[in-house]
Amino acid sequence: MSEEKTVDIESMSAKDALGYFLPKVDEDARKAKKEGRLVCWSASVAPPEFCTAMDIAIVYPETHAAGIGARHGAPAMLEVAENKGYNQDICSYCRVNMGYMELIKQEALTGKTPEVLKNSPASPIPLPDVVLTCNNICNTLLKWYENLAKELNVPLINIDVPFNHEFPVTKHAKQYIVGEFKHAISQLEELCGRPFDYEKFFEVQKQTQRSIAAWNKIATYFKYKPSPLNGFDLFNYMGLAVAARSLNYSEITFNKFLKELDEKVANKKWAFGDNEKSRVIWEGIAVWIALGHTFKELKGQGALMTGSAYPGMWDVSYEPGNLESMAEAYSRTYINCCLEQRGAVLEKVVRDGKCDGLIMHQNRSCKNMSLLNNEGGQRVQKNLGVPYVIFDGDQTDARNFSEAQFDTRVEALTEMMADKKASEGGNH
Amino acid sequence: MYTLGIDVGSSSSKAVILEDGKKIIAQAVVEIGTGSSGPERVLDEVFEKTNLKIEDMANIIATGYGRFNVDCAKGEVSEITCHAKGALFECPGTTTILDIGGQDVKSIKLNSQGLVMQFAMNDKCAAGTGRFLDVMSKVLEIPMSEMGDWYFKSKHPAAVSSTCTVFAESEVISLLSKNIPKEDIVAGVHQSIAAKACALVRRVGVGDDLTMTGGGSRDPGVVDAVSKELGIPVRVALHPQAVGALGAALIAYDKIKK
């Protein structure tokens, strides 16, 4: 967490801070490995607080895979995984990571860097000494991490979080999760050979809350119409909400971003200038492999993304020092909740973002996120009179996404929104 | 005043010339679509039928997958909006539209003012599309234009349960090798398409007035199977394949009238 003297973080823009801190997470892990400290691979919404309190460096395979996807390096990793027998129907984050893991494992065993790895744009991350997973977003993560643990012969910490068929999260579920936390703590004590550092843990919890408070505040700028905030920026900054929420990296960067947003509001500098024709929600994971294309297509239509329930998954606000409150925070992610709650979250995002339409990603990788798209869309349409469209895609497997299909659906939606506005007497 | 609509689809190119936003002067369909000479040829064909020239067109709108590659077009509008416009013109009062094209199936729900309220399209899979029909007509050695006749001969439609085009093709081949009568296989193919397409209609809400458009609706077997599957009568647009182009011509007219 130490800031190196040579870099002047103070005067950096938010974007530069993001560009500095995000790779630094991986860099820190490489450094830790070199210095003989432990490295953990963690699921994206698993609580990092425990490992951070024990000075374990963490990297996030999902974020790592997304980065590989955005830099067009996914096909090579997918191929490695598929050649090992992983089916195309398995989440592509998992397959990209399995491919990557296979390559660095080979590298470690033979001392030679496989060609595919040499040519990969993947940010280098070290092999883990421990893996941490949590099924609060899907169950794929269980088998994925079990597999990592077995392939790499490292311990697995699994924080089992029950699905919330009732909401709010029940007392007994919270108590159960606290039990899981305690078990994770004892596993870490054994792994590190020293007692858990409760003092540092409390500090880390407080840091996490400061980071998350700043993160949550960013999305509130969607209340402006026109909006100073482009929702696709959330996809970019989200990397830090995932990979550095327990570090000050994220707090520093988000606060810079908030300051810039305030300036934008003061100077009336809106995300799309005076070309904000409509506002849409993006439901689901970004199509990292076509982030530029999806953004440009929307921008071409004057459709600004002003909301998404997805970045809100990292809203893990809780009371530091209170494990039950922390359990609640890590359990209530909207895809770990019943349809009622999920629909309510979606409606709130539409309302807060003053959205005219919903674009829903039918993600071939993420079944849990996609399965209820239609129900969610219907509910929003019925209750708020906002139209929705569903497109087929995938976050990191280009074989499941077609630009032309995406464009047709988006254009049809924007025409619908414009016709609706015109018929309601608004400007076209 | 004349306007022109061009629909360059994945399988065919269509053009319609409209007079004063009211009267179809000419329409043409060429059975090859985007990325081919289809768009050029369909323009030649449609103008050949009239004594008009492209310069006489007050506005030109393109739609379909190839909409951005039509040089003479002055604007592009999505297929959804165009099909809705065109179908409403040909079948006034319609509330639900089912378009079966070569690569896409779309179902569109309109409100009482004819505005698109909701639409659903097939995913990356070719099940329920014209392409599925094309593949089956080839294995069965029955021209597309005769598929309907075979369908109506069937007494015991065979079950074609695979939705995947490749799986269904092998399913049909094995039915053929078991000497199941061809008409029963054809009817099974039609039912399979109808089941997949109707799922999309159900997603937007069936309504009581369904209009079918697109090349798929030129096959009376498909239309009948859809009607039976949904249990409602189905109208077919007058120029089923050219409905998108017609909608584009109508929008071209609306845009300059404003």
Ligand SMILES: Nc1ncnc2c1ncn2[C@@H]1O[C@H](COP(=O)(O)OP(=O)(O)OP(=O)(O)O)[C@@H](O)[C@H]1O
């Ligand atoms: N008699 C027929 N002649 C030609 N095509 C037919 C006939 N009957 C049915 N079809 C079907 O029509 C399909 C083409 O439909 P259409 O012209 O509407 O597609 P398109 O607009 O090019 O495609 P899309 O809208 O998916 O891009 C063909 O795939 C074929 O299966």
Ligand code: SF4
């Ligand atoms: S299935 Fe979905 S939630 Fe699970 S790892 Fe993949 S993308 Fe994430």
Ligand SMILES: [Mg+2]
């Ligand atoms: Mg078409």
